Amino acid sequence: MPTPSEPNHTPGEFDSKNFLKQLSERAGVYRMYDSAGEILYVGKARNLKNRVSSYFRKTGLAPKTEALVGKIHSIEVTITGSETEALLLEQNLIKSLRPPYNILLRDDKSYPYIYLSSHSDYPSLTFRRGRTKKGGGTWFGPFPSSGAVKESLNILQKVFKIRSCDESYFRNRNRPCLQYQINRCTAPCVEYISPEEYQQDIRRATMFLEGKNPAIIRDLMSAMEEAAAKLEFEKAASYRDQVNHLRHVQEQQSVDGEGGDADVIAIAQEAGVVCIVVIIVRGGRVLGTKDYFPKFSLEQTEGELLASFLGQYYFGGNTRREIPNDILVPVKVEGQELLAAALTEAANRDTRVRGNVRGERKRWLELAMTNAQQTLLTHLASKETVYRRLLALRDLLELTETPSRMECFDISHSHGENTVASCVVFDENGPLKSDYRLYNIEGVTAGDDYAAMRQVLTRRYRRLANGEGKKPDLVFIDGGKGQLNIAREVFDELEISDIPLIGVAKGVTRRAGMEQLIDAMTGAVFRVPADSPALHLIQHIRDESHRFAITGHRARRDKKRRQSTLEGIEGVGPKRRRELIRYFGGIQGIRKAGVDEIAKVQGISKALAETIYAALHNE
Incomplete structure (x- = not known):
């Protein structure tokens, strides 16, 4: 198992x-x-x-x-x-x-819903806490905030003038109530509106609650801009709050989207560790997740890993797990057809193993991948994991003490332009991000990585030679003998002789686990077993240095181009940027929104919304 x-x-x-x-x-x-x-x-x-x-x-x-x-x-x-x-x-x-x-504590309370009653001609729209099966009708929710639901019901009743009274009050009216007088209701109790007209209002309100009609938001935003232009800022703020509440209420219940049963499997690997996440979906609802960290051999691909995992997951042990209709995977599984046939026979019904999915199932798969990456990061940062790897690194390099501070350098550029060097720092707790540094490289020939490495190391350790700054116990250089020789020359010039220098080269095959380590002092080149905790730590430091360098380079490049965050996204021109900013009020509002919410903006398709979301979250 x-x-x-x-x-x-x-x-x-x-x-x-x-x-x-x-x-x-x-x-x-x-x-x-x-x-x-x-x-x-x-x-x-x-x-x-x-x-x-x-x-x-x-x-x-x-x-x-x-x-x-x-x-x-x-x-x-x-x-x-x-x-x-x-x-x-x-x-x-x-x-x-x-x-x-x-x-x-307090989390056994009922959550708020919006309830549309089952009255044949004149149904009501009301706030309810907790959902029941009595009385029929239609339920919308649950929603996170009762305040947002109540405020939005007020807005909906102002716009559509749908009654909010209970059935007994409605049946016993012989003249309109105060709600009619203040233009909050069309008085269906005394038939001031025909059932056909009232049902039209109900249809529009229902469409809005299902997230199918953002027109009201656009009207409110126009009113907000008009009020602001007239310097009526309090009224504009009121419209802004109403828009925010409406967005909250019309957030689609995507977990209840397509329905169906599925196990969603995702895989992530980094620094010699593989994480597999299983999300269990039943009846269209996510019921839970489970994380696994299986051991694997260097030669196995992700498809082979998943094939091995799925076989053990469903058929291993004394008790077989429930086999759903769909098993969603991010990559082609080795022997996928054979596995699907075995699962179909075991479940006594058709079971599919597939990755080319759309709609809600695609979103489930993306969510599983996000969880796998987050779980893997948390695992790599755990103190137990880092300490075990530090001990292995000490033994591997034959150090007299366990290193408590390690630094790694990498260079990033685009065809020699906007060159940036990164320095990441790890201590006994893992990444020490407060000590990360980026260096803009100036005055070197475009594409000359050796000169860039010389500049960043000189700038970094000149202060150390003068008795300032924090001294590392170990320094890694992401590169081969050429970059490492430059590093040793800089250390010799600065008269630094007590800090070990290790080069991390990708090796001939350039595959993870096949890295070559180079000792700057002896020139020795050696490989470490792929399952070594010491190599996993080195890979983690190297990969983090590479990621930080690329992030810094892209930021410098975009700044030089004077682009906003949205300008760098393909398919988002001035008109769409304007609509996005207008709808969400700013870039922070867009960052907080999900894909479905972004897709509600005029001119933004679901595919473009996914592109925007990925770009803003560096995915």
Whole structure:
């Protein structure tokens, strides 16, 4: 059977500092476990990092929350596409796991819904907390915020003038009530409006609640701009708040989109570690996730890894798992047709293993990939993992002490232009991002990586030679003998002789796990086994240096071109940029929006919305 993910903790106390350092700021669900692996609490968050961080502040916690935090031994997170999806997943997990602190605290409450009654001619539109099966009618929700629902109901009643009274009050009216007098209702109780006209209003309101009609938002935005032009700023602010509430209410319940049962499998690998995430979808709802870190051989491709994993996942052990109709995978699985046939026979019904999917299933697969990458980052940053690798690195390089500070350098440019050098720093806790530095390289021949490496190392370590700055215990150079020789020349010029210099070359095949390490002092070239924890740490440092250099180079290039964040996205011209800014109020609003919400902007297709989302989140 696949091995479940190891908890991200050190013995005795949860390592919150390192966990929070890598935690995503996207919406999602978090699950807290005790030392026995028992669930303690399930919560949702609009911003996972901010929400989970609040549990570990030094003061201001309620006694019950302090008791909860004292028992935390590990935390697992699942990233979702929106806060509403997080709410739906949270509901499912609370119902299935029954965490004790959810019952003791406040998360067993009912969530808010909008209810459209089943009256044949004149249905009402009302706020309800909790959903029931009595009375028929149509339910919209659940929604994260009752305040947003109530405010938006007020707006909907102003626009569509749909009644909000209960059935007994409606049946016993013989003249219009105050709602009619203030133009909030068309008085269907005394038939001032025909059933056909009223049903037209109901149809439009329903379309809006289903996210199919953003016209009202555009009208409100026009009113907001008109009020601002007249210097009526309070009225403009009121319109702005109404727009925000309406956007919140019309957020599509994409978890309930297509329905169906599926297991969504994603894979991510970095620094010699493979993470596989399984998202379980039943009846169109995400019921939960599970993380695995299987061991693998260097020669295996992702397709071969998934084939091996799926075979063990569904057929390994004494108890077979439930086999859904669809198993979604990001890459072609080795022996995919044979595996699908075996699953079909075991389930006694048609089961498909597929990756070329559209619509909601494609979004599930993308969500699974995001979770796999986030889980892998958290695992790599765990104190246990880093410490084990540090010990292996010390033994590999025959160092007298375990290194507590390591630095790595890389160069990035586009055909020699806008050259940037990166320096990343790792300590005993993993990446030390506060000490990362970018260096703009000037005055060298375009494309001369040797000169660029000489400049950045000289600038970095000149201060160290003068007794300033922090001294590393080990320095890595991303490159072969040429770059490493430059580094050694710089160290000789600055009279630095007590810092080991190691070059990390990609090797002949340029494949991960086949790297060659070069010792600058002896010139020795050696390879390390692909499963070595020391090599995994070196790969992590090297990859992080490469990523940071590319990010810095792109930022410098875009700044030089004087482009805004949106200008660099293919397919987003001036008109679409204007519509995006107008709809969301600014770039931060666009960053917070999901793909479905971006696609509601006039002129933005679903495909372009996915491109915009990926560009703004560096995916």
